[in-house]
Amino acid sequence: MHPICQQIRTSGVEFDAVKQMASFNNLNSVLSKLGDALGTIASKDDGTVRQLINQVVADLQNGRLDTIEEILSSLQPAPKMPDPTTAKFVGLTADSRLAFFNPDALGNVATVSVMGLQPDETLLGVDFRPNTGELFALGSSNRLYTIDPSTGEATQVGSEPFAIALEGENFGFDFNPTVDRIRVVSDAGQNLRLNPDTGAVVDADPMMEGIQPDGDLNGDTDSIVATAYTNSFTGTTTTTQYGIDALTNQLFIQAPPNEGTQTVVGDLGFDFEAGAGFDILFMEEMNLGFATSGSSLFSIDLETGAATLVGEVKDGDHPLELVGFAGRSPIVKPDPETAEFIGLSDANDLVFFNSNALNNVTQVEVTGLQPDETLLGIDIRPETGELFALGHDRIYTIDRLTGVATQVGMDRFAVPLNGENFGFDFNPTVDRIRVVSDAGQNLRLNPDTGAVVDSDTLTGGIQLDGNLNGDTDSIVATAYTNSFAGTTMTTQYGIDALTDRLFIQAPPNEGTQNLVGDLGFDFDAGAGFDIVFREGMNLGFATSNSSLFSIDLNSGAATLVGEVRDGATPINLTGFTAAM
Helix, strand or coil: CCHHHHHHHHHCCCHHHHCCHHHCCCCHHHHHHHHHHHHHHHCCCHHHHHHHHHHHHHHHHCCCCCCHHHHHHHHCCCCCCCCCCCCCEEEEECCCEEEEEECCEEEEEEEEECECCCCCCCEEEEEECCCCCCEEEEECCCEEEEECCCCCEEEECCCCCCCCCCCCCCEEEEEECCCCEEEEEECCCCEEEECCCCCCECCCCCCCCCCCCCCCCEECCCCCCEEEECCCCCCCCCCCEEEEECCCCEEEEECCHHHCEEEEEEECCCCCCCCCEEEEEEECCEEEEEEEEECEEEEECCCCCCEEEEEECEECCEECCEEEEEECCCCCCCCCCCCCEEEEECCCEEEEEECCEEEEEEEEECECCCCCCCCCEEEECCCCCCEEEECCCCEEEECCCCCEEEECCCCCCCCCCCCCCEEEEEECCCCEEEEEECCCCEEEECCCCCCECCCCCCCCCCCCCCCCEECCCCCCEEEECCCCCCCCCCCEEEEECCCCEEEEECCHHHCEEEEEEECCCCCCCCCEEEEEEECCEEEEEEEEECEEEEECCCCCCEEEEEECEECCEECCEEEEEECC
8 A cells, every 4th residue: 555545544634734744755746746636626626626635535544545546536527528519529430339539538538329320231431511510421321311419310311322322341431621512432443422412422424324423533542441621611612632542551632533533642651441530620720630540540641641640549448449530620600791692581680601601601680670670671782882671661781790780861761662572772873772572662762861762853742663564563582783883884683473584674763574584493472682793794693482593694594502501400581682
């Protein structure tokens, strides 16, 4: 028995006295270490310290502690298990369990069993989706899953297995952050992409019959068991795909990715198992490579390929054999000041998003409206870049960052709005707001005063522009071309949700509608519409419920871009504008 343990056991003294025993038994270093441990805990919680001290003294006196290491261990509370929703790393075990851990505590692991797979199915790879933070997994039954990290519940994406069966024993599985698609490669040379929204294989050549995979792996190797992309964050426009060959124990770059061509980077310097895992985290403006082989975690030098052993991943004293691995990079939400698009939700929230990441949004609650007031439309003023909104017979400016709405002018419109759904857009040539409705109303607003523009100053009262007429008398969304300050030419377009068609309103003040063509989709009455002037071109975009479409201004044809979602939750939009 250690002398200090014997002294405490026989004397019954508490630790304040024990720390004064340095002159006995030459235990200065031991007592110093013990004092440091006590000091660390004391700085956190005095009540906890007293309770721990009393327990340690009792354990020593009762013979339950024999060494100073046991004393120090008993003074330290058990480490908190990693939170599966925030842990930096997740490993995949051979029996389809998820092991969540952090790089500074490889021996502290939270394991979660995966449920909801097909009978006898195993998971072949995992990765976090940069746009949403969702955990995706590749199943051996040719299926794609999302997994709830907290419960382990797996949900199949789509309803069918892949149109092209997986080929190989070991697979690399990683998101390309620039296009939000999943890359799958294998030790048998397979190379394909998956759509994370549908669970389907991406057709590499739509002109050919059937579904075509990307080009087989070729070049310096035709066998990759783990793959990862750089710049794994939302909105990135550049990325590089790396891969590990466990046969040659080398790191490769796959470029072009769709052609599967492999170029060697360098030797790993360790013998990697066929079930190796690999991911690249984007942290503090740096791409940091990590890989697993068996229970070992390595850092990977992306310039040389050299692997450096970090440590062993263990569940307590038991090493965990991992067959898959993923790192959780920070999710970068759209900046309200720079986001490409702004939607208006049916909950009166502003929804900021970008066209390359429709499922990654920033929502800002709008405040400062009248009691029970809902907004009917939004648009950006080309002259100033301010965000304007249409309320019930009022207009507002809205701070994008805070959502605070400020009424323009003091009074309501001299002529009340008429209709259920409204188009709301700035005419960039005259800096006035056009408002149209499904009831045929057609008017202009002054953005400086909040007042209705009088179309006939010679007649008493306030006169509106001419009611909608011509090929339709119902427009629910409107937009002008050349939406930039200083333009001298513009054309006003509108969407009729009853006939699902695109129109030109000319002359605008007379409200005459001229048919452009069919949209080709059933648009909701709360549709939104705007036209972006980009690189000398006018590009139409529209929303219907949670769907974003591009609009061909020559033909009227709508093309589905995707669904606006907060993670996996669709957002119903009742207004929309390009953020310029």
